[in-house]
Amino acid sequence: MPRNGTIETETVQAMPSRSKAAPADVERQLDRVARLVRARRTPEARRLCQDLLKIHGDRPRACHLMAVTDLFEGNHHDALQWLGRAIDGDPRNVAYHCDHGMALARLNRHAEAIDAFQRALDIRPDLLEVHFQAGQSLRALHREAEAMTAFRHIVRLRPDAFDAWMALAETSIGLKQFEDAVAACQSAVALRPQMAHGHYLLGIGLYNQNRTDDAVAAFDRAIALEPAHHPARFARCLARLQIVYADGAEIDRRRAEYAAALDELRSTYLSGSSSRMLAGALDAVGAMQPYYLPYQGENDRELQGRYGDLVVRIMAAAFPQWQDRPISPASRVDRRLRVGFVSGHFHTHSVWKMPVKGWLEGLDRGRFVTHGYYTQGYRDPATDEAAARFEHFVHGPRTVAEWAQLIRRDDPHVLIYPEIGMDPTVAALAALRLAPVQCSSWGHPETSGYPTVDYFLGSDLMEPADADTQYTETLVRLPNLSVAYEPVAVRLLATTRRDLGLGDHAVVFAAVQNLAKYLPAYDQVFPRIAREVENAQFLFVENASAIVTAAFQNRMQAAFADDGLEWQRHCVVVPRMSMDAFATALSLCDGFLDSIGWSGCNTTMEALNVGVPVIGYAGWSGRGRHTAAILNMIGMDDLVAHSVDDYVALAIRMAKDPQWRQDVAKRVIERRERAYRDPACIRGLEDFLENAVARSLRR
Structure with missing residues (x-):
């Protein structure tokens, strides 16, 4: 399997697709273009290929080489145009369909990419590289079971296919099939024991099996092989937070281990480290989170504050342009307050069902404009419902930088993160300053510890009298349950x-x-x-x-x-x-x-x-x-x-x-x-939003 996730270099090299009618000198010139492409000398390749196309017209191989040049340079839309012309001229050429699929995949048009890969496989079903890329597109569409079938097909025929084992491991982790994930990681590590990321994925699988010490050992191995593997460094700390415990003494021991590991992690990144090293840890933010800390049943404010401070400093180093609180949004013709909801759970999930759906339905549209920022790619009927209810709805996936730019461009008065602690993109975005007022809530009922989050939207009936001591944010006690819950229709089965x-x-x-x-x-x-x-x-x-x-x-x-x-x-x-x-x-x-x-x-x-x-x-x-x-x-x-x-x-x-x-x-x-459908909490939320924005104007 190609390590960089591309296959066009192999197809250019292995499948020249000479036209019998083409003059020998034209083919020699095209061979030269192919060599330039493989050498990444794309400007020269492009000039030579353009000259040939002007003289000899749309020869399929020349169109394909132009497309490959565009793929290398990131011009995926242009590549699609050239590939269409190549396929029109030679519809049975496998390489053209392969790279057509690659271009579509890079544009996140994965359903079309799968069709293109399938056309290639109809011609050459033995091309395992194409099965691999089809599997990756299936994963992107959250069709994990079909992706697993593709990857298993590859490793069955080629047990030494390291990338397929790694993809199988990652897909198994996504499906929460952790025993399969560990087995796949072990096969990958056996093939390439010096590849740090294989040990990291093995640690993730072991951690989710509650095998804490084995997981920490795997993360240690990843760090030894690649000291700059930042997700492994974070995971080595966070793995101390087990899923279940044998007894109370084990909770105390693991909590103390986590506190010590967190201090060590902070020392690694904050004691004399350069801003460049801090920024390099961006890929660790959200990759693994202290999700299981609140399950220990303790007050986590102090620990979360230390963790949140580290995350916010990393994000500030990576994106200094978004570390300061933005000034109040400029006046517009539409004077309603702009409220953005940022979540990876705008689908059938408790985060959508409990806080978000009712708030969104109840907010007065004469006073508030609602923006939905859905950070994930999975879609189901609840996603469609969310898209219809928000006035503005943007669907992921995108990079953190792309999301931050998009949100800042919308200039919201308030951002609400219904949970911080589950979705990786949310974990990163919430650590930036993208709105004057930023809030979390109890989609994951734990303080974020982030200095960038101003308020925690809680429930007056749920929070005890001394609850302020449990949050780094200012606790807002919305009326009653704080949510306008809408019961979900279910169909009872004939189960006995x-x-x-x-x-x-x-x-x-x-x-x-x-x-x-x-x-x-x-x-x-x-x-x-x-x-x-x-x-x-x-x-x-x-x-x-x-x-x-x-x-x-x-x-x-x-x-x-x-x-x-x-x-x-x-x-x-x-x-x-x-x-x-x-x-x-x-x-x-x-x-x-x-x-x-x-x-x-x-x-x-x-x-x-x-x-x-x-x-x-x-x-x-x-x-x-x-x-x-x-x-x-x-x-x-x-x-x-x-x-x-x-x-x-x-x-x-x-x-x-x-x-x-x-x-x-x-x-x-x-x-x-x-x-159900409590209007009091909606009125309380509306009052809070207006008052919080008014306070931000006085800063």
Whole structure:
């Protein structure tokens, strides 16, 4: 596989495509052009080829060589024109179709590129380089399963195809198939053990299997081979944040390791480093983030502040023109405030469903102009819905610099990042100053730590009294839940309890959060309930990694054994499901148990949508009080526990008192509408936006 992702040099060299009718001297001149192209002497190649075209007309090979010259020089639109003329003259030439596909791919016209590659493969199905490029375009269109088929076809026929193994690894990581990713990385590393990026990808796969020490060792190897591999340096630090932990002592140990590694990372980049070295770390920003830090259940303000400061300094070194707060936007004929939403989740995702969709629908268009900046390439019906609701909508992917230029050109008064901590492009953009007022929110309910983010848009019902101490941003307590949630329509399937491995006569509690939300400190909740409710069952959903799931199961097994119980009798772990299948599984449960520490929100709403009684827990932080706030909003705060003992007692009562359980379910159905489409939070958001802009004008 070609390392630079191009194939035209090979096709120029291997497929001259001489025309039998062409004079020998013309072919010799075209051979010379091909040699100049391979030597990257494109100006000379272009002049000679243009002379030949003037004298001899549109010879297909000459048109193709002009196209290749344009491809090397980045003139992809011009290349397409020449390739069209070459193909018209010789439609059976594989090289022309290959490079046609390459030009289209470079213009992000990947669907057309795939068609071009397929035309080449119809002529020569044995060209593995073309299978590789088709796979890359399939990946760009988020057709990962088809891309995997292409890459597997290559490595089956050519086990030494390093680039195909690497692409297979990257695609597997994107699909969260981490066992496959690790296997592909190991094959790639065996072929090229001195290639740092192979070790880096291996570390990413191992990290997502909760194999922390193995992952750190892989990142260490990548750094040893390539000291300037900045993503590996960041990943070596961030890998200390595991997905699940064996016990509380392991959380404490890994948190201390992370703090020490973060200090080391800051020292590497901030102690006497040049701005050039800082700017060089741009590709590390967002590649891996401290996503799992808040799952430890602690106040992360100090750690996030240290991390955010480093990221902002890197971005300032890379883009000094965007490090200062812009002056207030100039007056325009349209005097409405321009509000931009920047996200990688304008598709079917909790970030779109919870904060963004309702805000966007409710904002007064007589006072606000809405801009949507969707940083990713994936598209589904929710993307189309978002595009229709925003007055201005721009769809990625683009580079950070391209996004920054585009946003600054739109001159927004306010930028809202619904989450900071998940999308890599958002992580970089939020560290720049692209608007006078910049906000984050609880799409990922954690302080960003970024000095460039002014406000955190939180919920008055969720945030505790002392919540200001948990944010580097100024906390804004929007009314009620802070979101105008619109319930999602689902289709319940014909699935039965037995299909899920549940007992027909069991009292089933849904415990269907991300397994990382279940902290070891609260494992005993489940056996304590089961000890009093012999027929209790708890429904969990597996992690993408079988190793992570097994680690959680081992904890459950130990917790139940401590109470003299068999965990298999009470715990059922099911595969990840589609939205409809998930709603169906919830509907088969007798109750929904909130996760203690990091509460459910979108999942809780989905449980209410199918009429399942919910038991909440009022934690110490905003992210620990999502469900409690929802229950408060619908007037069912009697189902909110304020201690573990209260929580267990509520669950036991729900299991043993079927009449009360039915009454609770009836109240859920009668009152759940109170949590939907809340206009108060929209009015609160509007007031905040106008006041924040007014304050920015006085700076």
